[in-house]
Amino acid sequence: MAQEQAGRVLRSVKWRADLTAGVLATWPADPRKRTSQEWEQVRTAIPGGEGLPSSVIKGRTRQAVTFLNANGRLPVDVFELEGAPRVPRMLLLAACDRQQATIERGDTDPGRVMLRLQLPTRVDPHAYGDWTWVACPISLPPMVPVSAVLHLPTLRVTGRQVRADVAYTHTVPKAKRTGHTVAVGVDWGLNTLLSAGALRLQADGRITALGAGGQFRAAGVLAKQHRLRRLSERLHAKADHYQRLTAGDQQHDLAGKHAVLSDEIQHVSARRANLNDALAWAAARWAVDQAIAAAATVIYVEDLGSMEAKGMGRSLNTRLSQQVRGKIVDRMRHLAAEVGVAVVTVPCTRPERGRVHFPVRRCEPTTSDRPHL
Structure with a gap:
C-alpha cells in the first residue's frame, strides 16, 4: 500500500x-x-x-x-x-491481495458488506503474530446494484471518522459512437450554471428542436460559494499578516492566534470542497435527466480546455475561475455511462447572433466501465 x-x-x-x-x-x-x-x-x-x-x-x-x-x-x-508534497492519510487496499484484505456481501442483506483486513496490534510489528484480523461492516447506498462486483476500497481518515471509497463494476448499456438521432446540447453560464436543449436529426438532414429547453439555476448555492471564497481570502490575508509578524517564532504572543486562523482556514476549505462536490453532482444529475427525458443517446458539452477567466473585471473573473465546471463534466460522464448515454466535449463556435452549434452527425463517446462510488 x-x-x-x-x-x-x-x-x-x-x-x-x-x-x-x-x-x-x-x-x-x-x-x-x-x-x-x-x-x-x-x-x-x-x-x-x-x-x-x-x-x-x-x-x-x-x-x-x-x-x-x-x-x-x-x-x-x-x-x-514547490515545497514537499503532502501525502493524504489513506490505505489503498486495492494494492493488496486476499492475505491482507477481503470484502464480501452479506447473505441476508445485500446492502451490507463485510470488510476484513489485517491490522497491526503494536506500533512496530515484527512477526505474523503482531497482526490481527479486524471486521468492518459497511452499509452500501441503495444506488449500488445488487449484481455489482465490489472491489477493495480506499480507507480515508476524515476528522474522527474513517470513510471507505468503494469501487464497483456492473454491466451498463453500451454507448453508441454513431447513429444518433436525438441529442442534448449543454452550454455554460455564470448565474444560470447550465442551459440544455434537445435536438432531433430528421431523415432529410434537418435539425429540429424538441421543446424550449431548460436551465439549471443554483443562485443560492453560488452565492454561498462566493461568500465562503471571500471569507477564505480574508482569513488567508490575516494568517499571512500574523506569519510575517511572528517570523516563525512559536513563542510569540500572536502564535496562538495564527494557529486558530489556520484551523479555521482548513474548516472553511472543507466546507467549500463539500459545497462544490454537491453542486457538481446536482448539476450533472440534472443534465443526464434531461437526456433521459428526451430519449437522447448523446450529450454534447462545450469544451472548457481553452477557457480562461480574463477581460471581464476583477470580481467577475474571480467568480468565473471559481466555478466547478470540470467536476460537473466528470460527474456527467459517470452518470451518463450508467444509462448508456455518450458524453462528448466539442469546441463550440459562437457566430454573431450568439448561437451555439453542436455537431450532431459525429461523436466520440467517453464512457466509464468501472464507475466509482
Whole structure:
C-alpha cells in the first residue's frame, strides 16, 4: 500500500517536473502575454503539451514569476519552486491481495458488506503474530446494484471518522459512437450554471428542436460559494499578516492566534470542497435527466480546455475561475455511462447572433466501465 501511494506521488511529481521544465526552458519575453510562436514553443517543450489547457501553463508561469520577484532569478526546477508534497492519510487496499484484505456481501442483506483486513496490534510489528484480523461492516447506498462486483476500497481518515471509497463494476448499456438521432446540447453560464436543449436529426438532414429547453439555476448555492471564497481570502490575508509578524517564532504572543486562523482556514476549505462536490453532482444529475427525458443517446458539452477567466473585471473573473465546471463534466460522464448515454466535449463556435452549434452527425463517446462510488 505504501509503495502504491508513493508511486502515485512520484507520477504526479514527474508530471509537474516536466511541466515546470518546459515553462522555464521557453521563458517568454513578457510572461503576462505570450505570442503565438512562444505558445507553440512551450507546448512543444512539454510532453503532451498540445492538449494541455492554457490555464495550466499560465498558472505555472505565474508561480515562476512570483519566485522571480522574491528571489531575483528563475527557479532551477520544480523542487525549488514547490515545497514537499503532502501525502493524504489513506490505505489503498486495492494494492493488496486476499492475505491482507477481503470484502464480501452479506447473505441476508445485500446492502451490507463485510470488510476484513489485517491490522497491526503494536506500533512496530515484527512477526505474523503482531497482526490481527479486524471486521468492518459497511452499509452500501441503495444506488449500488445488487449484481455489482465490489472491489477493495480506499480507507480515508476524515476528522474522527474513517470513510471507505468503494469501487464497483456492473454491466451498463453500451454507448453508441454513431447513429444518433436525438441529442442534448449543454452550454455554460455564470448565474444560470447550465442551459440544455434537445435536438432531433430528421431523415432529410434537418435539425429540429424538441421543446424550449431548460436551465439549471443554483443562485443560492453560488452565492454561498462566493461568500465562503471571500471569507477564505480574508482569513488567508490575516494568517499571512500574523506569519510575517511572528517570523516563525512559536513563542510569540500572536502564535496562538495564527494557529486558530489556520484551523479555521482548513474548516472553511472543507466546507467549500463539500459545497462544490454537491453542486457538481446536482448539476450533472440534472443534465443526464434531461437526456433521459428526451430519449437522447448523446450529450454534447462545450469544451472548457481553452477557457480562461480574463477581460471581464476583477470580481467577475474571480467568480468565473471559481466555478466547478470540470467536476460537473466528470460527474456527467459517470452518470451518463450508467444509462448508456455518450458524453462528448466539442469546441463550440459562437457566430454573431450568439448561437451555439453542436455537431450532431459525429461523436466520440467517453464512457466509464468501472464507475466509482
